Amino acid sequence: MTEKDTELRISKIRDGTVIDHVPAGEALHVLAILGIDGSGGEGVSLGMNVPSETMGHKDIVKVEGREMSQAELDVLSLIAPDATVNIVRDYAVAEKTEIEPPEQVAGLLSCPNRHCITNAGEPVETRFDVLDEGVRCAYCETIVREEITDHLAV
Amino acid sequence: MRHDHLLTAKQLSRADIETVLERAREFAGDPAAHAERHPGALLALCFFEPSTRTKMSFETAAKRLGGDVIDMGAVEDSSVKKGESLADTARVVEGYADGIVLRHPSQGAARMASEFVDVPLVNAGDGAGHHPSQTLLDLYTIDENAGLDDLTIGIMGDLKYGRTVHSLAHALTNFDVRQHFVSPESLRLPRSVRYDLHEAGANVREHEDLDAVLPELDVLYVTRIQRERFPDEEEYEAVAGEYRIDAETLERARDDLAVMHPLPRIDEIDPEIDESPNATYFDQAHNGVPVRMALLDLLLEAGGDAA
Numbered sequence: 001m002t003e004k005d006t007e008l009r010i011s012k013i014r015d016g017t018v019i020d021h022v023p024a025g026e027a028l029h030v031l032a033i034l035g036i037d038g039s040g041g042e043g044v045s046l047g048m049n050v051p052s053e054t055m056g057h058k059d060i061v062k063v064e065g066r067e068m069s070q071a072e073l074d075v076l077s078l079i080a081p082d083a084t085v086n087i088v089r090d091y092a093v094a095e096k097t098e099i100e101p102p103e104q105v106a107g108l109l110s111c112p113n114r115h116c117i118t119n120a121g122e123p124v125e126t127r128f129d130v131l132d133e134g135v136r137c138a139y140c141e142t143i144v145r146e147e148i149t150d151h152l153a154v
Numbered sequence: 155m156r157h158d159h160l161l162t163a164k165q166l167s168r169a170d171i172e173t174v175l176e177r178a179r180e181f182a183g184d185p186a187a188h189a190e191r192h193p194g195a196l197l198a199l200c201f202f203e204p205s206t207r208t209k210m211s212f213e214t215a216a217k218r219l220g221g222d223v224i225d226m227g228a229v230e231d232s233s234v235k236k237g238e239s240l241a242d243t244a245r246v247v248e249g250y251a252d253g254i255v256l257r258h259p260s261q262g263a264a265r266m267a268s269e270f271v272d273v274p275l276v277n278a279g280d281g282a283g284h285h286p287s288q289t290l291l292d293l294y295t296i297d298e299n300a301g302l303d304d305l306t307i308g309i310m311g312d313l314k315y316g317r318t319v320h321s322l323a324h325a326l327t328n329f330d331v332r333q334h335f336v337s338p339e340s341l342r343l344p345r346s347v348r349y350d351l352h353e354a355g356a357n358v359r360e361h362e363d364l365d366a367v368l369p370e371l372d373v374l375y376v377t378r379i380q381r382e383r384f385p386d387e388e389e390y391e392a393v394a395g396e397y398r399i400d401a402e403t404l405e406r407a408r409d410d411l412a413v414m415h416p417l418p419r420i421d422e423i424d425p426e427i428d429e430s431p432n433a434t435y436f437d438q439a440h441n442g443v444p445v446r447m448a449l450l451d452l453l454l455e456a457g458g459d460a461a
Contacts, residue, residue, distance in 0.1 A: 115281050117260040122239050124266050131349075139262025140283060141346040 010047045016064040018086040018093075019076065024049045026079050027059035029149045033075050033108065034068065042066050055082075070097065075108055077101040078135065078148050101130045109135065109144070110153040116140035126153060158456070159268045159275045160449065162284040163321035164350065168328040175294050177448035178441070185218045185443055192454050195221035198251035200243065201278070202229050202258045207417060208278050208288065211442035212255050218447055219454075224250055244270045253453060256280075274453040282315040282344075288416055289321040291445040292375070295438040299412035300372040303330040308367055310336040311377030311397055311422065313343045318416040319377055320347050327354035334367040335360045338393045341383065364397070368407050374399070375414045376422055400424035404432055414438050 022030055027046045031037070036044060043064030052058040067087050076083055077099045087095040107125040111118045117139050118126045127138035134145035144151060160166075181188055197216040201209055213223045226232055226247070234243065240258060244267040247254055254271060256264050257278040264277030264284075279285045296302060307326065313319050313335050323343070326333055333356060335343055342360060343351075351358050361367055368374070376399055384390035399413060404427060415423055415435040427433050 113261060115259070115261050117240070117258075117262040117266045117280075120240070120260045120263075122266060123241050124269070136346065136349075137262065139265050140260075140281075141262070143346050143349055 010045045010060055010062060012091060013043070013045070013062050013064045013088055014091055015089050016042075016062065016066055016087075017068045018088055019061040019063075019073075019080070020058070020084045020086070021052070021055060022059040022061060022076075022080045022083050024055070024057035024059055026149070027061050029079050029152065030059070030061050030076060030083075032152055033079065034063075034072060036063060040066075071102070073097060073099050074102040075105050078105065078108075078130070104129050104138070105135065108153060109148065109151045111137045111140060111142060112144060112151055113137065113140050113142040116142065158272075159264075159277075160286050160453065161264050161268060161275075161277045163286040163289045163325040166286065166290075166325055166328070171290070171293055171325060171328060174290050174445065174448045174452060175297060177451060178290075178294055178444040181218070181447045181451075182441070182444035185447065188218060188447065189220040191219040191451055192216075192252075193220035195219065195253070195450075195454055196251045197221060197223045197450065198247045198254045199223050199225045200247060200254060200256045200258075201226065202234065202240075202256075202263075203279065205257055205278070207439050207442060208257065208285075209255075211439075211446050212276075212278070212287075212450075214443050215446035215450055218443065219450060221252075221450075240267055241270050244275075247271075248273050253450065274456070276449070276453070279317055281317070282320075283317055284321045284324075285317040285416075286321045286325075287446060287449055288318045288442075289325045290449060291438065291441045292318070292322050292414065292416070293325060294441050294445050295414060295434055296373055296412070298437075298441075299434055300410075302326075305329065305372050306332045306334070306367075306370050307373040307375060308334045308336055308364065308371045309375045309377075310364060312341045312379045312383065313337045313377075314341045315380070315383065316377045319343070319375075322375065323347055323351060323356075323358075324354075327351060327356045332357045332370075333359070334371070336362070336364050336367065336397070338362060338379075338396070340393075341379065364403075365406065368403070371407060371411055373412045373414060374407070376419075377416065378418070378420055378422055394422070398422050398424065399427065401426050401430075404430065407432075 045062040047060040049057045085097040086093045106127045128135040136143045216223050248271040253274045255276045255278045261281040261283040263280045268275045379394045412434045413432045
């Protein structure tokens, strides 16, 4: 099956955002990071574990009626560094976006260090600096490299 | 030094450290002769965990500079007991004092509190995180005994949870130092500290056996291995026993080895060596006063104190 076939298996969208080349099994985390849980009324299509020529298997996320900002998309680099993003207008790709790691992510992850001040009921949002490999709590400095999605606070 | 707060040793440059140590040397000559430096300045002591040396030396330092302290007292007697957040406590205390010294059991507590206040805040220990003012007095003591460049230091004990170790290791990357870390496998330096040392290009080795490096050392910095880090008493005794210093240990070391310890010690240094010329830990503790005088003096200056 070609990538084209895969695209067709998930309905085309008229206007919105298509996030492709997401690592297989991470699509729900992508939605969580983007804060999409269906309550906003957007149409959402998911393809999970679909065959991919370049990745073996991959996930695809299509969000109808919403164009993601670069800042929103950059946090995806934590779990889907090779994702490609197409902004679609009137069924055609209007913009192709490369995602880049942000310097810092705020409020997205919870710190796995139970002795961190961000886990002590204080009125602060978590902040993590993004390293070449993994992320680092800006408060207790704990480095998280493995299973970052286990620590999603969203 | 132009910092608003002292949160970790990582923020200290070599020039910052040298400025503090130089001023500390000025104060050390006659600590009682500097009461004109900051008359009326008030330092708030917020210790959410017990402390003897750190708290008393900050209090002494503030008073020697002509200032005074206000003390939150024990957590049991404060609003914290009623569930007040650290952020609120910090904001309230900021209105009372010209500077805050904070010790707290949570890592990152000082950084968070500093985001809520405009007066200088000193991290006097945040859980297993950092203790940078201790580091300044450790550096002062090392400088007095062995000098800070072309130095070979062994840092031994609980490297994982030892905040004085984390801060000292960071600060030493500013100097020409070979750092040897000696600990059981389970108490190695945490990943975050190893990452920073690597990023700083530090000259670092890790060992489980002190004898592998003892003869090379100019300084041996010993820390306490705490019982509660081990699942049972037997395991603790077995491990702790391997990292004790006594007269027999010193026989295998250089004659001029300086043995340091941030104190309190339990039994990791045998009192039989207390009177030996190698024992520097009580001088080290006494150095807390001139060094903290220098630190407060510089922070209060930077904070715009008119005195």
